[in-house]
Amino acid sequence: MANTPYPESYYAASANAVPPRPALQDDVETDVCVIGAGYTGLSAALFLLESGFRVTVLEAAKVGFGASGRNGGQIVNSYSRDIDVIERSVGPKQAQLLGQMAFEGGRIIRERVARYNIQCDLKDGGVFAAITPKQMGHLESQKRLWERFGHTQLELMDQRRIREVVACDQYVGGMLDMSGGHIHPLNLALGEAAAVESLGGTLYEQSPAVRIERGANPVVHTPQGKVRAKFIIVAGNAYLGNLVPELAAKSMPCGTQVITTEPLGDALAKSLLPQDYCVEDCNYLLDYYRLSGDKRLIFGGGVVYGARDPANIEAIIRPKMLKAFPQLKDVKIDYAWTGNFLLTLSRLPQVGRLGDNIYYSQGCSGHGVTYTHLAGKVLAEALRGQAERFDAFADLPHHPFPGGQLLRTPFAALGAWYYGLRDKFGY
Incomplete structure (x- = not known):
């Protein structure tokens, strides 16, 4: 067998x-x-x-x-x-x-x-990072929404505060959820x-x-x-x-890609994420990252509709990592893989x-x-x-994808392309 x-x-x-x-x-x-x-x-x-x-x-x-x-x-x-x-x-x-x-x-x-x-x-602590003022407004609304349902371990962060927890200059602010973590x-x-x-x-x-x-x-x-x-x-x-x-x-299987760096050492790791929180941005096609227990950066993002394995995962994800952390340009990638999740x-x-x-x-x-x-x-x-x-x-309520099994992948990919453009231009 x-x-x-x-x-x-x-x-x-x-x-x-x-x-x-x-x-x-x-x-x-x-x-x-x-x-x-x-x-x-x-x-x-x-x-x-x-x-x-x-x-x-x-x-x-x-x-x-x-x-x-x-x-x-x-x-x-x-x-x-x-x-x-x-x-x-x-x-x-x-x-x-x-x-x-x-x-x-x-x-x-x-x-x-x-x-x-x-x-x-x-580890405790997860950060939602806003790239645009509109995303920051969404986080403010999300905090009010979650608090309405009794969730209170939340802190809104302005641009100065978020840079205390993640060494990335892309973000205008964010929200810290101490009941999140990794x-x-x-x-x-x-x-x-x-x-x-x-x-x-x-x-x-x-x-x-x-x-x-x-x-x-x-x-x-x-x-x-x-x-x-x-x-x-x-x-x-x-x-x-x-x-x-x-x-x-x-439902439709979809793939997402993850890379992991070589060990960064305590000093470099702490300079990136001083409190060891995990982070995800607020884009529709979001990037997410965190430190491993042995001080590697684990960075993921991207979606492949229909769950095909990309030929070169590092080529897809490494540029995203370097956009967030250009200081890692000489760091080696030790692992790259894909895995499927199920989309409705x-x-x-x-x-x-x-x-x-x-x-x-x-x-x-x-x-x-x-x-x-x-x-x-x-x-x-x-x-x-x-x-x-x-x-x-x-x-x-749930419905099948338009076009059935044959067309579900191109329809979903088209929708992702549209939202990707919205992310890119800040809508």
């Missing part, structure tokens, strides 16, 4: 040591079969195990193989579309419930790290997987779900085994393929149930580190019969 290793990345190269996990080669029974050992699946598994369920997790490759182990590692609150956009779409009652959950994912991550002693270089994302996933096993959960790697046999007692088939369960949670996101055709129709037309997550016993969450739209941890909790609540928060997500 094929063995799928981690793609080359800084995270894979610096991952904590873990024992090998077997592929499924038997027929097993469980209460819940989780498809996908990324953040959504691992979070759901942990909450279910803590509630007394028997849980089996199937992973097609290795824990955190997808976006959970390749992302920028930033703890960013809310959703890819903010609460005011949701409120205009669904009304104040549903938006109120979703708004109350918008800041929960980061708290779940910190609780998991503390409870299970997960070593993932957790982590080594693959080590977080590996620590959560170990926590799943510590509670009696079973995790199989190199065990892709190839078919779901639906019914009163659904069965998930893998190449060499099968899992019979009372419930199934589908948590494959951008790496699900066409396993569940209903989910593929309303609304840029809001898709949550729901197929039949009576197949639950899913997907489509974080580039905003997944915190949302996926919340999603796991909401899915577990639904399986326990507490569906109010699940229903708040499930009732969000």
Whole structure:
């Protein structure tokens, strides 16, 4: 059977040591079969195990193989579309419930790290950096919006203040969120997987779900085994393929690119980001960066619609890094990689149930580190019969991309081109 290793990345190269996990080669029974050992699946598994369920997790490759182990590692609150956009779409009652959950994912991550002693270089503090006065005005509105939902760990920064936290002269101001922060994302996933096993959960790697046999007692088939369960949670996101055709129709895998420098040393690293906060700018096609635990700069940005791998990632991202930090012109890039996230037309997550016993969450739209941890909790609540928060997500309206599978990529790319021009000219 094929063995799928981690793609080359800084995270894979610096991952904590873990024992090998077997592929499924038997027929097993469980209460819940989780498809996908990324953040959504691992979070759901942990909450279910803590509630007394028997849980089996199937992973097609290795824990955190997808976006959970390749992302920028930033703890960013809310959703890819903010609460005011949701409120205009669904009304104040549903938006109120979703708004109350918008800041929960980061708290779940910190609780998991503390409870299970997960070593993932957790640091507090995230910066939203405004390049134009219009973006600064948006941050002022965002602060008022978030504070309306009880989120108060926020500080608006003028141009002088933001230069105290990031040595970049592009920004006119920004907002600091001290409940934001950053982590080594693959080590977080590996620590959560170990926590799943510590509670009696079973995790199989190199065990892709190839078919779901639906019914009163659904069965998930893998190449060499099968899992019979009372419930199934589908948590494959951008790496699900066409396993569940209903989910593929309303989403599109997209790629984002990340580079990592050689170690910068304490002095240079501190000169760039003195408080070790992570940063993302406010453009539609945004750039994001932070320091790793060993003082490298991790810098990401760019979107490839349809999830193709660019031929030269460094050529795409290095100029963005040098625009922010020209002082790094002689610094070597040690790692460059791409990873896929799942985009929805609304840029809001898709949550729901197929039949009576197949639950899913997907489509974080580039905003997944915190949302996926919340999603796991909401899915577990639904399986326990507490569906109010699940229903708040499930009732969000979603539509397929115009033109179906064939035209979704060019339409999305055209939209990104338009917003890219708006970013460029400051609209």
